[in-house]
Amino acid sequence: MIRLPRLLAAALALTLAACAGAPKPAGAPTEAAAPGPRAMVAAANPMAVEAGLKVLQAGGSAVDAAIAVQAVLGLVEPQSSGLGGGAFMTYYDARTRQVTAFDGREVAPAGASPDMFLDEAGKPLNFRDAVLSGRSTGVPGAVAMLAMAHDRHGKLPWKDLFGEAERLADQGFPVPRRMAAAAASPAPQAGTPDARTYFTKPDGTKVQAGETWRNPAYAETVRKIAAEGPKALLEGAIAEAIVAKVAEGPRPGTMTLADLKAYRPKAGPALCRPYRVFIVCTPDAPSGGPAVLEGLGILERTKIADFGPADAEAWYLLSQASRLMYADRDRYIGDPAFVQVPVEGLLAKDYLAERAALIGERAGPAPAPGQPKGAPALAADATLEPAGTSHFVVVDAAGNAVSMTTTVESVFGSGRMVGGFFLNNQLTDFSFSPRTRDGAPAANSVAPGKRPRSSMAPAIVLDKDRRFVLAAGSPGGPAILAYNLKTLVGVLDWELPVQQAIDLPNLIARGETYGAEVDKFSPEVVEGLAAKGVTLRGGGAAEGSGLHGVQATPAGLIGGADPRREGVAKGF
Numbered sequence: 126m127i128r129l130p131r132l133l134a135a136a137l138a139l140t141l142a143a144c145a146g147a148p149k150p151a152g153a154p155t156e157a158a159a160p161g162p163r164a165m166v167a168a169a170n171p172m173a174v175e176a177g178l179k180v181l182q183a184g185g186s187a188v189d190a191a192i193a194v195q196a197v198l199g200l201v202e203p204q205s206s207g208l209g210g211g212a213f214m215t216y217y218d219a220r221t222r223q224v225t226a227f228d229g230r231e232v233a234p235a236g237a238s239p240d241m242f243l244d245e246a247g248k249p250l251n252f253r254d255a256v257l258s259g260r261s262t263g264v265p266g267a268v269a270m271l272a273m274a275h276d277r278h279g280k281l282p283w284k285d286l287f288g289e290a291e292r293l294a295d296q297g298f299p300v301p302r303r304m305a306a307a308a309a310s311p312a313p314q315a316g317t318p319d320a321r322t323y324f325t326k327p328d329g330t331k332v333q334a335g336e337t338w339r340n341p342a343y344a345e346t347v348r349k350i351a352a353e354g355p356k357a358l359l360e361g362a363i364a365e366a367i368v369a370k371v372a373e374g375p376r377p378g379t380m381t382l383a384d385l386k387a388y389r390p391k392a393g394p395a396l397c398r399p400y401r402v403f404i405v406c407t408p409d410a411p412s413g414g415p416a417v418l419e420g421l422g423i424l425e426r427t428k429i430a431d432f433g434p435a436d437a438e439a440w441y442l443l444s445q446a447s448r449l450m451y452a453d454r455d456r457y458i459g460d461p462a463f464v465q466v467p468v469e470g471l472l473a474k475d476y477l478a479e480r481a482a483l484i485g486e487r488a489g490p491a492p493a494p495g496q497p498k499g500a501p502a503l504a505a506d507a508t509l510e511p512a513g514t515s516h517f518v519v520v521d522a523a524g525n526a527v528s529m530t531t532t533v534e535s536v537f538g539s540g541r542m543v544g545g546f547f548l549n550n551q552l553t554d555f556s557f558s559p560r561t562r563d564g565a566p567a568a569n570s571v572a573p574g575k576r577p578r579s580s581m582a583p584a585i586v587l588d589k590d591r592r593f594v595l596a597a598g599s600p601g602g603p604a605i606l607a608y609n610l611k612t613l614v615g616v617l618d619w620e621l622p623v624q625q626a627i628d629l630p631n632l633i634a635r636g637e638t639y640g641a642e643v644d645k646f647s648p649e650v651v652e653g654l655a656a657k658g659v660t661l662r663g664g665g666a667a668e669g670s671g672l673h674g675v676q677a678t679p680a681g682l683i684g685g686a687d688p689r690r691e692g693v694a695k696g697f
């Protein structure tokens with residue numbers, strides 16, 4: 126079939142070249158003399174982007190800017206991430222060309238138990254009750270993780286990175302549309318006493334988009350964090366307030382001061398695998414990284430690069446690789462400190478070939494998980510993950526890059542507030558049942574000190590010489606895997622500039638369902654897919670992406686911000 130889309134993309138690249146320098150897509154590292162931007166921030170809110178840019182302009186590093194971005198996101202996008210949440214960060218060091226994964230995932234307290242999300246009759250709690258309970262909150266890790274990254278890669282003093290968040294919280298900020306919509310939404314966390322108090326004006330009505338909003342408690346908290354580091358959250362008065370808040374009913378949690386004090390982020394080499402002429406890096410389990418790499422590994426053994434995004438065959442291959450990826454991740458991924466996760470087996474060449482060979486001419490029933498080497502006897506669990514997360518990317522002038530997915534789990538986390546920020550409900554990312562219906566243990570069951578499975582998979586792509594090509598990622602619960610896969614294929618296979626790759630319609634193929642932004646596909650693609658047994662279903666999660674990315678081109682950096690959120694990508 127003719128690769129029309131590639132030609133279209135080339136034409137578009139030329140058009141862009143006329144106004145913004147030639148953005149030759151993937152595979153082209155930033156040249157020292159590149160005329161375009163050499164530093165860039167892409168995030169879900171323009172105020173957070175500005176905070177990051179200010180830090181970069183003051184000579185700060187990518188990690189310095191990431192800290193400022195997170196501090197502002199926690200204020201202006203509290204439905205998605207914040208000081209009370211967790212995160213994964215993939216970091217590229219331009220000097221050593223090494224990629225490190227930082228793990229700031231929340232941890233279950235020492236008092237957590239495998240049955241804590243079961244009711245008195247031993248049945249899984251309904252999700253809403255679990256989220257609103259004190260048991261859903263894990264020990265928050267995002268701030269501690271950022272501090273660890275700052276110790277290694279910070280340039281400016283930690284205390285100087287919170288000024289913008291403090292100023293906006295003290296003096297007020299214009300309420301973003303999405304924050305107002307989340308506050309007015311039927312999400313149960315928007316109706317908790319804490320959320321109602323915070324989002325209600327003196328006249329009794331709810332906060333509106335565009336109004337000036339202040340959060341003095343948040344300003345006080347960031348002042349403390351700026352002065353004392355993560356200790357300000359994990360020890361002392363704020364820690365005590367967290368413990369007290371989690372201990373409130375309904376269904377109090379067990380978190381103690383000792384749990385908070387014991388929190389340690391992790392760092393280690395990222396999980397990197399070749400993909401065609403590139404190297405793709407993500408964090409390891411319990412993140413969504415291994416699954417995205419498996420999806421790519423399967424796709425590498427198909428002809429997806431020969432078809433473009435206007436072709437039904439391309440989406441067919443993407444959808445079938447996606448189903449195989451989900452089947453394996455749903456069965457095998459958990460915290461590797463607690464369960465045997467067969468990452469090597471899942472990413473082994475022969476295994477990937479075996480999985481790719483399962484993609485036939487027509488879609489069959491939902492694929493079963495495979496049997497990779499090192500696979501323990503586990504059964505698929507039914508972990509649920511609704512949206513409440515953010516992804517941002519920072520590249521500094523030295524070429525260092527941060528790709529960070531950060532989360533309070535659901536909209537406004539558990540809906541409980543301390544110090545002007547929301548506590549996460551990340552522990553509902555565990556499987557509610559320790560065992561599956563057939564009695565096998567679930568990889569993602571609750572245990573004290575364990576990190577719940579995540580779909581977050583902040584990616585960094587390098588060329589064969591380990592020069593920076595792309596950083597990208599998304600929120601979206603389990604759909605993150607499909608969003609990221611689409612974007613990586615869009616840039617790496619279809620050679621689209623990252624913004625266009627982000628704009629491509631979302632398609633989440635998992636089990637028997639094909640959730641999609643149906644209206645964004647051409648009738649030819651929809652019909653072509655239907656003829657192959659893939660019936661797209663609209664609505665649901667497909668619109669929940671928040672993809673952000675930055676890509677290197679010979680003309681400098683180009684960025685992409687998901688039009689489904691309200692962010693921007695800006696550089697200088």
Ligand code: GLU
Pocket residue numbers: 510511512513514532533534535551554578579580581599600601602603605
């Ligand atoms: N809590 C989910 C995870 O860590 C993310 C939820 C979301 O993206 O909204 O995978």
